[in-house]
Amino acid sequence: MRLLVVGAGSTGGYFGGRLAAAGRDVTFLVRPARAAKLRETGLRIVSPHGDATLAPKVVTPDALAETYDAVLLTVKAYQLAAAMEDFAPAIGPDGMILPVLNGMRHMELLAQRFSPGNVVGCALKVSTTLDEDGRVVQLSPMQELAYGELDSALTPRMRALDEFMQAAAIGARLSSAIRREMWEKWTLLAALGAINCLMRGAIGEIEACPGGAAFALQLLGEVVAIVAAVGVAPSDGFLAGARAVLTEKGSPLASSMYRDLQGGKPIEAEAIVGDMLRRGAKAGINAPLLSAAYVCLSVYRSRIDAGR
């Protein structure tokens, strides 16, 4: 199997790098500036699971001519439209696209641009970032890459993908309920991102304020009501865990969207909060706290767009 990793940023660099280091056939599709950096320094991973430096196989969009068995898509939501055009030559009739993006909108866009049969489910749990020198830094030991056919079928291509992924210790896991896992992940991220960004604090800071825990639970309740109406309702076990995580005393937990917002960087607010809210509105669900978070994020985004 040959894998094309689209983007050698924090997630693509980490998972693709680990698979390449384990001897798998991995090529990175990168834009010219990242290609130049990788040629100069190699792909460098700094991680609690061990550091690594490797010379990755890279291709730039202008030189991409052949198809691959699978594409691990690791761009940000706001980079998706351009990326789809760039990696299109890599997708043949049976090619699999595994997107690590959050939310569900990208699944629809990929199915429209390619074919529904090209898109497989994927849910990623990890905390990685790129440092100022372009190194991939894994911020905590947590790592889990779940994947599966959207209809849960155990197809030959999915078995082959799983065999490929098992070469490296990256928490790779074939899931028989990937659609539910993706909705659950989005539920938690939408709630966490909205809670952090609206209140400008980590979970423990918010919990410590009068009404903080009740606010967090109310916001989670709004997201769960939307997801139950338009997606796949979360399991009881997941919900109990989400309630505990979002109200944990002293927790430093904050979403990467909140970290990006604090750092003045672009955010994935549309994919994580805006799209959830629009789906809820279509289903007639009232979500006042989530709406307030979206307004707050949209004000920030318009400042970023205006360069302020």
Ligand SMILES: NC(=O)c1ccc[n+]([C@@H]2O[C@H](COP(=O)([O-])OP(=O)(O)OC[C@H]3O[C@@H](n4cnc5c(N)ncnc54)[C@H](OP(=O)(O)O)[C@@H]3O)[C@@H](O)[C@H]2O)c1
């Ligand atoms: N980081 C995490 O811990 C984490 C965890 C779970 C899920 N996710 C999700 O994973 C996705 C990726 O996040 P990330 O942290 O890996 O972002 P990232 O570090 O910003 O990496 C994205 C990479 O994609 C590259 N890229 C964008 N458009 C491209 C194109 N057309 N062709 C080739 N490369 C392209 C960018 O390269 P340039 O330098 O050329 O811009 C950048 O290096 C996001 O949707 C995020 O929400 C992240």
